[in-house]
Amino acid sequence: MTYIQQTISDLKHTSPAQTEFYQAVEEVLNSLGPLLESNDIYQKQAIIQRIVEPERQIMFRIPWVDDNGDIQVNKGYRIEFNSALGPYKGGLRFHPSVNAGIIKFLGFEQIFKNALTGLSIGGGKGGANFNPKGRSDAEIMRFCQSFMNELYRHIGPTTDVPAGDIGVGAREIGYMFGQYKRLTGRYEGILTGKSLLWGGSLARKEATGYGTVYFAEYMLDELGDDLKGKRCLVSGAGNVAIYAMEKLYQLGATPISCSDSSGTLYHHTGIDLKLIKRLKEGRRSDLVEYLTSYPEAIHTQVADYPENGHAIWRYAADAAFPCATQNELTLDDAQALLTNGCKLVSEGANMPSTNQAVEAFLEAGISYGPSKAANAGGVATSQLEMAQNASMQKWTFIHVDQQLKQIMKNIFISASDTAKEFGQDGNLVLGANIAGFRRVADAMIEQGVV
Numbered sequence: 001m002t003y004i005q006q007t008i009s010d011l012k013h014t015s016p017a018q019t020e021f022y023q024a025v026e027e028v029l030n031s032l033g034p035l036l037e038s039n040d041i042y043q044k045q046a047i048i049q050r051i052v053e054p055e056r057q058i059m060f061r062i063p064w065v066d067d068n069g070d071i072q073v074n075k076g077y078r079i080e081f082n083s084a085l086g087p088y089k090g091g092l093r094f095h096p097s098v099n100a101g102i103i104k105f106l107g108f109e110q111i112f113k114n115a116l117t118g119l120s121i122g123g124g125k126g127g128a129n130f131n132p133k134g135r136s137d138a139e140i141m142r143f144c145q146s147f148m149n150e151l152y153r154h155i156g157p158t159t160d161v162p163a164g165d166i167g168v169g170a171r172e173i174g175y176m177f178g179q180y181k182r183l184t185g186r187y188e189g190i191l192t193g194k195s196l197l198w199g200g201s202l203a204r205k206e207a208t209g210y211g212t213v214y215f216a217e218y219m220l221d222e223l224g225d226d227l228k229g230k231r232c233l234v235s236g237a238g239n240v241a242i243y244a245m246e247k248l249y250q251l252g253a254t255p256i257s258c259s260d261s262s263g264t265l266y267h268h269t270g271i272d273l274k275l276i277k278r279l280k281e282g283r284r285s286d287l288v289e290y291l292t293s294y295p296e297a298i299h300t301q302v303a304d305y306p307e308n309g310h311a312i313w314r315y316a317a318d319a320a321f322p323c324a325t326q327n328e329l330t331l332d333d334a335q336a337l338l339t340n341g342c343k344l345v346s347e348g349a350n351m352p353s354t355n356q357a358v359e360a361f362l363e364a365g366i367s368y369g370p371s372k373a374a375n376a377g378g379v380a381t382s383q384l385e386m387a388q389n390a391s392m393q394k395w396t397f398i399h400v401d402q403q404l405k406q407i408m409k410n411i412f413i414s415a416s417d418t419a420k421e422f423g424q425d426g427n428l429v430l431g432a433n434i435a436g437f438r439r440v441a442d443a444m445i446e447q448g449v450v
């Protein structure tokens with residue numbers, strides 16, 4: 001058994017039943033071979049064993065009362081994974097699928113993603129197995145307040161700064177911020193993704209989606225190409241997908257699909273983004289309602305998806321932007337994309353492609369931007385929000401957007417140069433993993449055994 005196989009096998013004993021976490025660890029560790037062989041310091045310092053173990057895991061009860069007067073109980077999490085580079089930073093996810101394994105996979109990815117931004121932020125993640133779907137505004141508020149009643153004692157502007165993720169947007173951040181302020185009496189930057197009225201940063205809402213598209217432009221630029229005229233499959237219909245579509249249109253490309261928990265929407269002449277924003281940002285309705293305005297569009301329900309895959313990736317397109325959730329793109333999906341001529345994948349969601357799908361993209365030699373590089377624009381802009389809060393400044397949209405673009409460019413260069421350094425030109429998975437890991441690992445070594 002190799003050193004890496006041994007580490008994963010040990011993890012399965014010490015942290016049982018955390019499938020997505022093992023997947024994320026395997027993906028990173030399998031890239032590190034060339035680095036570990038070139039320098040035995042990481043093995044001597046037990047960096048791998050230390051880095052896969054969170055510094056601290058907080059789990060708590062979230063009791064709350066629903067609109068019928070019934071008591072509900074959810075499970076809450078904050079995994080403070082690694083603080084070598086700065087305060088723990090990463091979002092909160094409210095979704096019924098949330099469990100310790102999912103939060104750990106997200107937290108683990110966040111460490112390297114945050115390192116890649118070049119900024120001073122450590123890695124963490126949290127959330128709850130709460131399903132916001134169908135809940136009233138008052139229920140959301142009571143849930144958020146109960147969540148913060150426990151979380152407040154663990155966070156702070158220089159210790160741990162959560163943000164949004166799936167199911168957590170400006171509304172939830174607002175309710176949690178209000179409760180923190182009430183409990184502590186302090187008005188400080190303990191959350192990012194805040195409203196523009198009180199401490200939020202311009203361009204934060206757009207940053208993850210825009211950043212994923214900027215990353216795609218940098219990948220194409222390397223090949224002397226660009227996004228103009230490209231037909232693009234986008235999945236998801238949340239914040240990341242909506243602003244990925246917006247930037248695609250701005251750069252002359254055409255997004256032709258999106259998806260939500262009800263199914264997949266395909267519109268061959270291009271998605272009407274204004275309508276999607278109306279359906280999703282305001283009323284939170286299902287995508288199927290799009291057909292009322294555009295009967296020629298195609299909506300496929302989840303029950304009708306192909307076996308071992310998703311309807312969305314079966315359409316022909318030049319590029320794919322998975323912006324929904326983990327493991328939404330399988331090996332069969334990857335093969336269908338490649339057969340249909342897809343030449344680029346840039347990931348807006350966290351770990352949307354299975355490890356087998358990633359292998360298929362790398363083998364085919366297409367431009368593949370792994371999530372921890374391609375979607376780092378969101379958290380990077382969160383750090384810009386922290387910087388504005390700490391210095392009591394408010395920057396313009398253009399100023400933040402320009403910094404975001406530069407950060408995405410730096411991430412691309414760092415992943416691409418690191419891949420070249422280890423003789424794997426174009427392998428941005430290896431490049432991103434080694435570049436992110438090396439920065440965290442070297443900081444850990446310099447800070448001693450803590």
Ligand code: GLU
Binds near residue numbers: 162350378
């Ligand atoms: N949830 C986002 C991510 O996956 C953003 C985290 C943040 O802004 O802290 O990176």
